[in-house]
Amino acid sequence: MPVTTSQQISRYYQQYHAIEVTFTKEVIKATHLYSKQVYIKCLGYHWPCIVYSSSMAGAKVIVNITSSLRDALRKSNNMISLRFSFLQPDKSDALAFFVSAKIAGSSPYGEKNPELSFVTINFTQRPPDDLIEILGELLDANVNSRKRSEERIVVTSDSLRKLGLGTKGALLTIEQVPRKCIIRDLSFSGAKVIIVGLAKFLVNRSAVLRLQLADDEGQIELVGTVVRFVPVEGRTDIAAFAIQFDEDKIPIKYKMRINAFLRTVKIKPNRGADAVATQAPSKNAGAPSSVSGRTLSTDSSSPSTPTTEEN
16 A cells, blocks of 8 residues: 555544544445443543544444543543544454543433443544544545546556455456456456456346455456447457446445555656557567546556556
């Protein structure tokens, strides 16, 4: 993943500081929140809590307000520290930090759990850069998934590494029939893959594309529809198929990987034709596809492909 600069962290804070992120199971997995090590600290003691949501200005947590916590809050005038903890996949130790805050109010969480309270917390100062970076990257990915939805990343060995993908090979399941495929390009909104099959029988069919992540991190599952195909020159048994992802089912983890890659490149104007014919993989495996949208690539072997420069 690219290094987040102090300028980017400042931009995240300016743009997104008041936007709340709800910690669903998917968000917890994408941000690596270590829920077991999150707690409220007051007067030197701590009480475990569950983060329901957080912005860069405050948070909402679920906590059991015991008599000891209630007494501590009264003595401290509701001043607390909220401890966050996030696992780091590339390190053995978790990332942990405190945010100075004040409890603004509470309400019963629900009839089924009368001992629990839903607590609103306001941060009393700007939170640590780590929290701004974690929330900012997630929010920025969501925004850019709409603004830059058609910008395609040509899959090369270099882009695979930067995206954190293990291989160009993937599994495409069309109408519950799994097929091996080769990824040609990826974007926020879709993908182009090469598979064996009669094109006219596969278009307008529901599909699930499974991408293998590097370092045994599992898979990303993308639900969508096969919307069109492009014949591969010199081959009648295979074709390049365009898949449109279901916008409501695109995993946050995928959006964050695409967004992180786009942060590393600059787009040069395309001097070639808008549409480039798809070539057979054996002749030119790095050639771009002819789906609409800009193509991003770190492979400059094709003069008619918009190239990129690393920041």
